[in-house]
Amino acid sequence: MxxxxxxxxxxxxxxxxxxxxxxxxxxxxxVFSRESIEKSLKSTDYFQxxxxxxxxxxxxxxxxxxxxxxxxxxxxxxxxDVNLYVVDARSNDYSEFGFGNMxxxxxxxxxxxxxxxxxxxxxxxNDALDSFHLQLKIMQAIVENPSIVVDFMPYRLLSGxxxxxxxxxxxPPAPSYLYVIHGVYDEDENGDRxxxxxxxxxxxxxxxxxEMLNIKDGVEQMNSALDMIVNxxxxxxxxxxxxxxxxxxxxxxxITFCWKRWEDVVKDFPATIPGGYNERQPxxxxxxxxxxxxxxxxxxxxxxEVYAATIADNPIFFISDQETERMxxxxxxxxxxxxxxxxxxxxxxxxxxxxxxxLIKLGFDVDHEMNKEHxxxxxxxxxxxxxxxxVCLNRPYAVEGLNEGDEGLYPQEMITDWLIYTPTNTITxxxxxxxx
Numbered sequence: 100m101x102x103x104x105x106x107x108x109x110x111x112x113x114x115x116x117x118x119x120x121x122x123x124x125x126x127x128x129x130v131f132s133r134e135s136i137e138k139s140l141k142s143t144d145y146f147q148x149x150x151x152x153x154x155x156x157x158x159x160x161x162x163x164x165x166x167x168x169x170x171x172x173x174x175x176x177x178x179x180d181v182n183l184y185v186v187d188a189r190s191n192d193y194s195e196f197g198f199g200n201m202x203x204x205x206x207x208x209x210x211x212x213x214x215x216x217x218x219x220x221x222x223x224x225n226d227a228l229d230s231f232h233l234q235l236k237i238m239q240a241i242v243e244n245p246s247i248v249v250d251f252m253p254y255r256l257l258s259g260x261x262x263x264x265x266x267x268x269x270x271p272p273a274p275s276y277l278y279v280i281h282g283v284y285d286e287d288e289n290g291d292r293x294x295x296x297x298x299x300x301x302x303x304x305x306x307x308x309x310e311m312l313n314i315k316d317g318v319e320q321m322n323s324a325l326d327m328i329v330n331x332x333x334x335x336x337x338x339x340x341x342x343x344x345x346x347x348x349x350x351x352x353x354i355t356f357c358w359k360r361w362e363d364v365v366k367d368f369p370a371t372i373p374g375g376y377n378e379r380q381p382x383x384x385x386x387x388x389x390x391x392x393x394x395x396x397x398x399x400x401x402x403x404e405v406y407a408a409t410i411a412d413n414p415i416f417f418i419s420d421q422e423t424e425r426m427x428x429x430x431x432x433x434x435x436x437x438x439x440x441x442x443x444x445x446x447x448x449x450x451x452x453x454x455x456x457x458l459i460k461l462g463f464d465v466d467h468e469m470n471k472e473h474x475x476x477x478x479x480x481x482x483x484x485x486x487x488x489x490v491c492l493n494r495p496y497a498v499e500g501l502n503e504g505d506e507g508l509y510p511q512e513m514i515t516d517w518l519i520y521t522p523t524n525t526i527t528x529x530x531x532x533x534x535x
Contacts, residue, residue: 105388106307106360110340115305118231121218121249122238123188123210125259129242131166131185131215136241145236145266146174163190165215174233177224181237184218191249199255199276201524201533202247206259209246216249217242227304227333228425232271239266253279253300264532270429273529274330274422277304280322283373294318295374297389298329306332307341308389312364312374317407324403327416328356328392337419344395350414354406358390365391415472415496423471427462427515429528436535437517438481440526444519447479452522459487460516461509465497472497473515476507485511 100108108114133153140148154167166185171178188210219238223230239245245259257276265272278300284292296318297310309329314321327347331337339345341358348354361379370376378385393400418426430437437457444455457478462471476489491505501507519526519534526534 102360102362102386102388106341109305109307109388113305113335115222116252116302117220117222118234118303119218119220119251120234120238121186121216121251122242122262123213123216123246123249123259124242125206125209125244125246127212127214129213131217131241133166133168136168136183139241139243140170140172140237143236143240145240146172146233148172149178163187172233172237174236175226175229179221179224179230179233181219181221181234183237183241184220185215186218188213188216193249193256196249196254196256197279199250199253199257199279200261200530202256202258203260206246210259213246223303223305225335227277228271228274231277232265235262235272236266239263250276250300252303253277253298255279260532261530268429268432270432271425273426274333275326277301277333278329280325280329282318282322285373291315292318293372294321295372296321296325297374297385298325301329301332302387304333305335306338307358308387309358310361310374310389310391311403312361312391313368313372313402314404316404317411320407320410321403323410324354324356324406325392330422331417331419334419334421341390346417348410348414348416350409350412354409354414355395356392356403357395357400358392359400361385361389361391363391364393413493418473420470423462423473423515426528430460430514430516431511433528433531434485434511434514434517436531437519437528438485440519440531440534441478441481444521445478454522456520458492458518458520459489459514461487461489461513462515463495463498463501463513471515474498474501476509482508487511487514 137151150171152169154169156164156167163186164184168183170181219234221234239262245262247259248257248262278298280296280298282294282296284294286292294314295312298308301308311321311325344355344357346353346355365376368375392403394403394405441457445457458475459478460473460475462473465472474495475492478487478489480488487509491503494503495501
């Protein structure tokens with residue numbers, strides 16, 4: 100298919116790529132067999148197994164694949180066709196893969212000792228995040244205690260401990276697990292850098308990949324904006340068609356973007372820049388459908404860098420109700436682990452090298468189209484009723500009677516997110532298992 104046909108298929112027919120992931124056991128004694136795989140899939144309460152077939156394989160076609168299965172499962176009132184493959188663990192090179200979360204040296208070492216891993220291939224359904232969660236559940240139902248998970252779409256390795264905790268939860272992981280943002284830059288003789296920031300992983304979600312081109316300033320802010328936009332584009336209801344304006348936030352004025360096909364944008368830049376024509380040959384992955392993000396002000400398209408100062412000043416970013424509910428549910432579900440960490444590690448008198456900082460985000464009802472305003476607090480106490488004593492860190496936009504620096508006692512029910520800054524890491528509801 101031509102790119103023209105691919106753009107049309109993505110926009111009109113929901114065209115997407117299948118999602119390919121693999122899971123490695125944590126024991127060399129683990130045996131993949133038809134009987135054990137089928138038994139695991141039938142006995143799980145994650146989903147319902149509707150059909151399971153062993154497929155005869157042609158060993159001459161792909162010697163790395165030792166077994167193949169086709170199954171149909173029902174999950175959240177939707178049916179999915181899934182292909183499973185038992186693959187020689189030495190058949191792939193992961194040296195170019197990044198880490199999607201904290202993977203221990205032990206997990207990596209155990210993974211390298213495995214003879215085989217299980218690979219799964221499936222098309223996502225109506226909700227990409229739920230589909231991704233299901234794919235994890237299918238693999239973890241078979242490999243109950245994995246060492247690592249390989250996500251071939253964004254070229255990323257994931258912790259086996261994270262995969263187990265996430266698969267066992269009813270709450271999906273963060274949308275950021277569906278994609279990765281790669282930053283490529285050129286540096287001139289003066290040390291100035293020119294960035295090209297682009298995603299991998301959105302094609303399986305039924306979206307074009309997204310990118311920012313020719314970025315010189317505000318790289319951190321542009322990465323934050325790209326993250327916000329991608330998180331929205333994962334959901335079809337929030338995905339903007341090409342050339343149409345959409346807002347991602349507000350700071351007194353709307354923060355507005357649109358996207359255009361790379362073919363219509365790169366012609367305006369030198370061919371040699373990162374992401375220029377020289378990197379857009381048909382044999383390259385970067386040739387495939389991709390939308391270049393541009394700022395829009397008073398009907399004119401501009402470089403996204405015009406929003407760098409605005410984003411640095413902590414504007415209100417628009418987050419869907421569905422994502423807010425997911426974040427809140429996960430933070431609430433794992434609050435006991437947060438409280439345990441607080442009681443273990445919080446010491447206001449600790450020096451900077453040993454200080455654990457505890458933050459919590461609370462949702463306040465407001466008389467505004469946002470419905471809720473979410474505000475961060477420094478936490479200095481949690482009582483036996485799980486009420487949080489905190490100090491307001493942000494300047495509220497619409498919460499009357501609350502100001503930056505105000506102290507208060509708030510119920511657990513207001514929690515929408517939390518963070519722990521340790522001396523070496525940032526702990527979230529997603530990775531609290533690493534210190535729990």
